[in-house]
Amino acid sequence: MQVGAAMAAFGAIPAKAEITIGAALNLTGIQAPMDEPGFRGAQVAIKELNDKGGLLGQPVKLVSIDGKSDPVTVGNVAVELIDDGAELIMAPCDFDFGGPASREAQSADIVGISTCASDPLYSSWSLGDKQFTLSMWNTTMGAVAADFALEKGWKKAYVVTDQFIAYTKSLPKYFMEQFKAGGGEILLEDSYNNGDNDFSAQLSRLQALPEKPDVIFLSSYGTDIGVIIRALREVGYDAPVLGGDAYDDPALHQALGEKFGNDVYFVTHTWMGSDAGPQMQKFIELYKEMYGGEPDTSFVATGYDTVMLLAQAVEAAGTTDGAAVAKALEEGEFELLTGSLDYGTAEEGHMPNKAAAIIELKDGKTSFVKWHRPDSVPAP
Numbered sequence: 001m002q003v004g005a006a007m008a009a010f011g012a013i014p015a016k017a018e019i020t021i022g023a024a025l026n027l028t029g030i031q032a033p034m035d036e037p038g039f040r041g042a043q044v045a046i047k048e049l050n051d052k053g054g055l056l057g058q059p060v061k062l063v064s065i066d067g068k069s070d071p072v073t074v075g076n077v078a079v080e081l082i083d084d085g086a087e088l089i090m091a092p093c094d095f096d097f098g099g100p101a102s103r104e105a106q107s108a109d110i111v112g113i114s115t116c117a118s119d120p121l122y123s124s125w126s127l128g129d130k131q132f133t134l135s136m137w138n139t140t141m142g143a144v145a146a147d148f149a150l151e152k153g154w155k156k157a158y159v160v161t162d163q164f165i166a167y168t169k170s171l172p173k174y175f176m177e178q179f180k181a182g183g184g185e186i187l188l189e190d191s192y193n194n195g196d197n198d199f200s201a202q203l204s205r206l207q208a209l210p211e212k213p214d215v216i217f218l219s220s221y222g223t224d225i226g227v228i229i230r231a232l233r234e235v236g237y238d239a240p241v242l243g244g245d246a247y248d249d250p251a252l253h254q255a256l257g258e259k260f261g262n263d264v265y266f267v268t269h270t271w272m273g274s275d276a277g278p279q280m281q282k283f284i285e286l287y288k289e290m291y292g293g294e295p296d297t298s299f300v301a302t303g304y305d306t307v308m309l310l311a312q313a314v315e316a317a318g319t320t321d322g323a324a325v326a327k328a329l330e331e332g333e334f335e336l337l338t339g340s341l342d343y344g345t346a347e348e349g350h351m352p353n354k355a356a357a358i359i360e361l362k363d364g365k366t367s368f369v370k371w372h373r374p375d376s377v378p379a380p
Contacts, residue, residue: 017058018058018059018060018061019054019055019056019058019059019060019061019087019088019314019320020060020061020062020063020084020085020086020087020088021042021046021060021061021062021063021086021087021088021089021090021307021310022063022064022065022078022081022082022084022086022088022089022090023039023042023062023063023064023065023081023089023090024065024067024074024077024078024081024089024090024091024092024101025038025039025064025066025067025090025091025092025115025303026066026067026068026069026074026092026097027039027064027066027067027068028066028068028069029068029069029070030069030221030222031067031069031092031093031094031097032069033222033249033251033297033299034092034093034094034115034116034245034246034249034299035067035092035093035115035299037295037296037297037299037300037302037303038090038093038115038116038299038300038302038303038306039064039303040287040290040291040295040300040303041287041295041299041300041301041302041303041304041305041307042062042090042115042303042304042306042307043062043290043303044283044286044287044290044304045303045304045305045306045307045308045311046060046061046062046307047286047290048286049307049308049311055311055314055315056314056315056318056319060311062307063081063084063086065077065080065081067092067097067101069097071096071097071099071100072100074091074092074097074098074100074101075100075101075103075104077101078091078100078101078102078103078104078105078112079104082104082105082108082110086110087110087320088110088111088112088113088310088314088320088325089101089102089104089105089110089111089112089113090112090113090114090115090303090306090307090310091105091112091113091114091115091117092114092115092117093114093115093116093117093118093135093299093302094114094116094117094118094119094122094165094166094167095117095119095121095122095126095165095166095167096165096166096167097165098114098117098122098133099117099121099122099126099127101114102114102122102127102128102131103127103128105130105131106127106128106129106130106131108322109130109322109323110130110320110322110325111130111131111132111310111313111322111325111326111329112127112130112131112132113131113132113133113134113306113309113310114132114133114134114135114306115134115135115299115302115303115306116133116134116135116245116269116299116302117133117135117167118133118135118136118137118138118141118167118171118244118245119137119138119166119167119170119171120137120138120139120170120349120351120380121166121170122135122137123349123350123351123380124346124347124349124350125349129326129346130322130323130325130326131350132326132329132343132350132352133350133352134269134302134305134306134309134336134338134341134352135245135269135302135352136269136352136354136355136356137351137352137377137380138167138170138171138173138174138244139174139377139378139379139380140354140356140373140374140377141171141174141244141245141267141356142170142171142172142173142174142175142176142177142178142244142378143174143175143178143374143376143377143378144267144356144358144372144373144374145175145178145217145242145243145244145265145267146174146175146176146177146178146179146182146184147178147182147372147374148242148265148267148358148369148372149179149184149214149215149217149240149242150179150182150183150184152215152240153214154184154214154215154239154240155183155184155185155214156184156185156187156211156213156214156215157176157179157184157185157186157187157213157214157215157216157217158186158187158188158190158206158209158213158215158216158217158239159172159175159176159186159188159189159190159216159217159219160172160190160191160192160202160216160217160218160219160220160228161173161189161190161191161192161219162192162193162194162219162220162221162224163191163192163193163194164193164194164220164221165221167221167244167246168194168219168220168221168246169219171219171244172189172217172219173378174377174378175217175219175242176189176217177378178374178377178378179217181378187209187211187213188205188206188209188213190202190205190206192220192224192228194220194221194222194224195224196224197224197227199227199228199231199232200231202228203231203232203235206237207235212237212239213239214239214240215239215240215241215242216232216237216239216240216241216242217241217242217243218241218242218243219243219244220243220246221246222246223251223252223255225243225246225247225252226252226255226256226260229241229256229260229264230256230260233259233260238263239263240263240264240265241263241264241265242265242266242267243264243265243266243267244266244267244268245266245267245268245269245298245299246266247264247266247268247359247361248266248268248269248297248298248299248359249297250296250297253361253364253365253366254364256361256364257364258363258364260364261361261362261363261364261365262361262362262363263362264360264361265358265359265360265361265369266358266359266361267356267357267358267359268298268356268357268359269298269299269301269302269338269339269356269357270298270301270337270338270339270357271298271357271359271368272284272294272295272296272297272298272300272301273368275368276337276357276368276371277337277339279335279336279337280301280337283295283301283304283337287300298338298357301336301337301338302338304337305336305337305338308336309329309334309336309341310325312328312332312334313325313328313329313332314328316328316331316332326346329343329350330343330344330345330346330350338354339354339355339356339357339371340354340355341353341354342354349380351380354373355371355372355373356371356372356373357369357370357371357372358370358371358372
């Protein structure tokens with residue numbers, strides 16, 4: 001029998017099956033400054049994996065649908081991705097925006113990992129035994145900020161809590177707990193509503209204090225961070241401003257510029273420079289090959305790490321089965337662009353144990369300060 005006849009008789013040789021990762025990330029809207037860079041980093045990881053032969057001998061495919069910074073849409077997107085064959089889910093940053101995707105992953109008995117949700121609500125306690133976040137929790141993020149402030153000799157703090165989402169509300173709680181435990185004093189805890197774009201009432205309360213704070217801890221989100229920092233500086237409050245990873249946004253740094261972008265420090269996932277760790281320079285080179293420029297926010301690294309974390313767990317499990325991958329994540333220790341990571345058990349909430357990077361903003365430009373892992377963190 002001729003070769004062609006044999007193929008006709010037995011059918012064409014089947015193509016290799018694919019392992020599909022579904023990305024329910026927010027590529028537009030208020031969440032895009034965190035999720036869109038993560039999507040870019042994830043694409044670098046997918047190419048690197050496939051250049052090395054894929055996973056379990058199969059190519060890896062990343063399928064993305066925009067969640068549009070709407071929690072309901074994110075949940076619907078996750079359902080669509082899973083229905084179309086996604087075996088693993090990348091969920092957005094933040095509990096409010098990412099939780100719906102992880103709930104759908106849990107319902108389908110597959111692993112979901114948020115690229116950078118940091119509120120402790122993003123846990124197996126709330127979302128299920130197959131759900132994780134790549135990020136440190138706010139317990140760590142707030143503790144790192146407090147330790148840094150005390151190390152710098154800043155003993156008296158003014159704290160602003162944006163009532164926007166779980167992230168902005170819990171971060172200052174853990175900062176204050178760690179700060180007071182270390183001997184710091186909270187002069188005033190204030191409140192702000194995202195989108196107000198008016199900080200005058202808060203300024204009046206701040207100016208009524210009998211003494212000025214050594215440090216201002218501002219937990220806010222999006223463009224409001226810049227609005228508040230400008231308002232503080234314009235009335236003469238030049239104390240250092242501290243915040244979390246929401247500050248890791250090049251658009252914010254540009255908006256503050258040389259005039260207002262000084263004495264600002266924030267805690268985030270990594271530093272996008274070779275001094276962050278031995279793997280970073282290699283990643284930067286791969287990123288430049290794909291995009292023609294250097295990464296400008298650590299959220300790029302969170303997307304890359306999420307894919308690579310999933311890949312390592314799948315390889316260890318030998319399957320994409322949700323229970324097996326979750327077990328591999330619980331039992332493994334991972335060296336990532338965002339530092340070393342190991343998870344607690346499902347009973348421990350899948351607490352992510354990792355360090356954080358501290359970044360300084362000076363003249364509107366970022367520079368690396370250091371890595372820090374607190375000796376202890378507040379309970380979630």
